[in-house]
Amino acid sequence: MKVFTYSPGGTHLEEEKWTKDKVFVSLQPPSVAVIPLVQHTGAPNTPLVKIGDNVKIGSILGSSPAPISAPVHASISGQVIAIEDRLCPTGAKVQSVVIKNDFKDEWVNCEGVASLEEISPEEIVKKIRDCGIVGLGGAAFPTSVKLSPPVGKVIDTVIANGAECEPYLTTDYRVMLEYSDQVINGLLIELKVLKAKKGVIAVEDNKVDAAELLLNAIREKNLENLIEVVLVKTKYPQGGEKQLIKAILGREVPSEGLPLDVGVVVQNVGTLKAISEAIFEGKPLIDRGITISGTVIKNPGNYIVRIGTPVSEIIEQVGGLNRRLRKLIFGGPMTGVAQSSIEVPVVKGTSGILFFGEEAFTMAPEEETPCIRCSRCVDHCPTGLMPVLIDHAYRRNDLKLSESLNAVDCIECGVCSYVCPAKRHLTDNIKKAKQAILKQRRIEAAKKAAFEKLRAKKEQEKAQKEVGK
Amino acid sequence: MNFGEYLVDLAKIFVSSSIINNIVLIQFLGLCSYIGLSDSMSSSIGMSFAVIFVTVCSSILAWVIDHWILIPSNLQSVLQITSFILVIGSFVGLVQIYLRKTSPNLHKAMGIYLPLIATNCLILGVTFINSMNNYDLVQSIVEAIGASLGYAIALLLLVGIRERLRDSDVPTFFKGKAIAFMVSAIMALAFLGFQGMIR
């Protein structure tokens, strides 16, 4: 198999995939589940339950009529004991439904279809939305939206993203090995919905066994003409949506655009599995595979965890900690978010939870030393940015310069900070610059809109006056 | 001197005034605006163009006055300074008025630098250099182009470095004009590498 890759930029990281060979183990449902009402990118959900209500597994807890949104479901059966703001893995407090487990494990009625022939693309999209499926790679973008491209956009390729390039994480790898059928089915569903000609499963070349397994499954099903398995070079951030598209198809998603602008949809393999389960089993997204790893957790491994399980429960169930826990990271070490409490719950976008002790401070020193202009950040940026210059501009509060240096095109992969010998917080500052620019743009757009409105109103009045005359 | 030698001579004048004996770094003319403007890229570009234009025109005017009026009437040593500065001053004034009336855009781009130029010792200096070396008209024009280009080169190089130094932890002692002089010192040092290239 040919190995694809993008250029320039990126770097090879220590893989640290200790849990590579650990088969998925289901954790027990938690005694109390904390389910945030917003677990996706988009409009917030309004609660549909009250305190004291009894819910079953799969009961809808909240939803929203907004187009970009996904409902959330109860992941355990029991009683709603609180609806209040709770700390979420994003670091913000989010309205959450707290359910006390009755350990009856009762499910709501779930029904799937037996074959794809029975169901129309529109019904598939609706079902996927109803089941609350979002991208499981981390961004948690509602899948139903991705599957409804605007009229006129033709999608020719669907890429299944199995290039799990973050260190430590092995969730996607295990999904490909243990749920290869579901992954392929999920891809078939997407191809049907999007009327795309071709599906591509991209796997990093450090996971050749998964690629071969998938290839064999595809051959068995006689799908070789429809679905292709390709290897991509093991390099961070190979699994980034934009990098993957460039590596495999040679296309570049335009700045501030989406993959669908170049006729592509990229979907994480875990999401494909969830889609397949939603369509064929009718199962809403109530649990997901998570890699539990790090230096201070006793039994690292891959676990199927119910959405809403607090980290403290997970620690207990997997056997506790060896040493003092100093850093708790949701997601991979490159892009993940450090947590301030062990009470945060697992959400739909949680692909891994990493536990580190004191060594976290040598892994990522806080202290910055002066920039020596070594140009490593420039050489390694997968987007072709000049991180050092954006960083300087941000420190001087020069938003205009940051903007002209294309700060908004940053994919926040963390490579610049990783390679920096002076240990400067480049990614963090570029991220902040990016946010400040976007905020300023929003303010300006709002100002402009208000101004236009005022002018329109004045003109209207003027017209009315003239009519009055 | 045949034509070929003359051309070589012109090339030497040009290279000498623009690079080897750079008007700013080696001959120290036009320092006020060189240092003053060197913290802004856009105004240095504007100033560079304005200086090139005015220097060339003034040199022609000054040459004409020198050779057609002052030398024939034997008044060079007495009236040269006065007439040169008057000519340049009024020329700059006229250009300003003309630009404002005819092309507002150009005036906007160049106009704000014109009053600064009138007192820029580079322009007057070049006319004196031409006269001291007894350059003919073509040589004077080449000297003027070379010298003003040399000014532009030095200014733009300094602007580039100062723009970069905004992000550096320059000691308070040297912040501002002082560091511009220190950078110029090293630039002048580097330009010494060309010294003596032309006898």
Added chain:
Amino acid sequence: MNSDMVDLTISAAPHVRDKIKTPHLMRDVIIALLPATIGGLVIFGLRHTLGVIVVSVVSAVAAEYIGNVLFRRKNSIKDLSASVTGLLLALILPPTSPYWMVVVGAFSAILLGKAIFGSVGSNPFNPALVGRAVLMVSWTTFMTTWVKPFYWSGMGAMSTATMATVTGIDAVTTATPLSIIKFQGLQPLLQMFGSRSQLYLALFLGNRPGCIGETSVLLLLIGGVYLILRKVIDWKIPLCFIGSVFILSFIFGRDPIFSILSGGLFLGAFFMATDYSSSPLTSRGKLLYGIFLGFITVIIRQFGPYPEGVMFSILLGNMVVPYFDKLRPHVYGVFKRKGEA
């Protein structure tokens, strides 16, 4: 769960960093310079050369310390950048340099070349070259006084008689191949070394008069390749620099092989032009920067008053770096629309 088992801290992503830090890079540069340094000691003898190197490094570090105190900065001696500057300066001085001159050079390099612009990474010019340029224009005689290889170790490689008859200079001071070729042409050199290939070999191995660390192309190449393999420096600047000197020398009718082997080109290309702080950030900038340096070097060697042009060309190149930095890489997904730009 026991509550003191958990003491969480938050920080921004990424939560892992490469292990390489600034001092590691500087240490690699020092390691890469060791072959040439030792070579210099062997070629020119321990007697005075070692003193020059020690004085240079010690005074550079002392100057760095004084700069830190003067400008109230954190102690930056441990990042080894001052030591690198001191070592580099020593390697581009003649073996006969008086110690007081070395001290002046090191202080100019660190204080004028670096400290006044900010801490490490802020200097727009290569500090070691600033130091050398100050010495070069101040004490030209000392800076152009050369000894024959092995003069101090008593095993004269070229016989004193040949040297004196060919160059007409007394036995102690002699001329570098570049200055011989500049003022007397190639013939005396061929006479001195026997044949053209012998001349190349001598230059390649470093058996010639010159600055302490610049003579042995072989040893410099070992260090340079080490730095490239360790990814401390990029191949682009040295390759373009040496390549363009080769091509342009040929165009100007000079012996291209002789041109790249003589003078301080290899030392300059691998260790001076690649100085992080005073070289461009982007790939395209580096390519053009290398070519620019080669061009100026050949121009100065051909037309200038000094036989060697590497030092001045790098200092001149340093000034243009902000503009080479404008040659930015292509940003993913950003296309210039027609009619724009």
Added chain:
Amino acid sequence: MKRYLNIVWDAIVPSNPVLIIAIGLCSVIAVSNSVQSALLMTFAFSLVMIPSNIIISSMRRIIPEELRVPIFVMVIAAFTTIAVLISRAYFTAIYDLIKLYILLIVVNCIIIGRAEAFAYSHPVLESFFDGVGMTLGYGWVLTAIAVVRELLGKGTIAGFQVLPATFQPAIIMILPPAGFLMIGILIGAVENYLRKKEGKK
């Protein structure tokens, strides 16, 4: 009399034209590589500074407001011509080295600046002392820099060997870079001093 002394003193130190206002730098950098040049420059400067201050001050009531700048320039140009002629006649050797800068006294910002800011609004005697003060203020800075540069660059002061023959002069001190260097350090020191003074207030 005290008032006049004050005017002079003010120009020498507290509002020294070169140091504090930082104008007229071209000539300071250019001729400060030898004490003799510096002295001749100061002399030529005084020949323009003092008389033009006196003339402008005495004519201040008849110079029309709108035409004052061209008239200032004419007056200064006339005295510059005189200064050039005198310097050329009596100090030919040194004059030849620095003639460009003597010619350029005509655009020296200090002189036209004082005409505008002082002479045009003050009586003749005060303007005379202001001219003297400015000359001294300009002269001492220029000469001081020249002493340092010549001493280190040649080992001499005004041509007389001062340092022992074993001293190896640093040629760089009499070349252009050192001119920038000295002014850079001087301006840094002055601005630092002013900043501290401001801070105390």
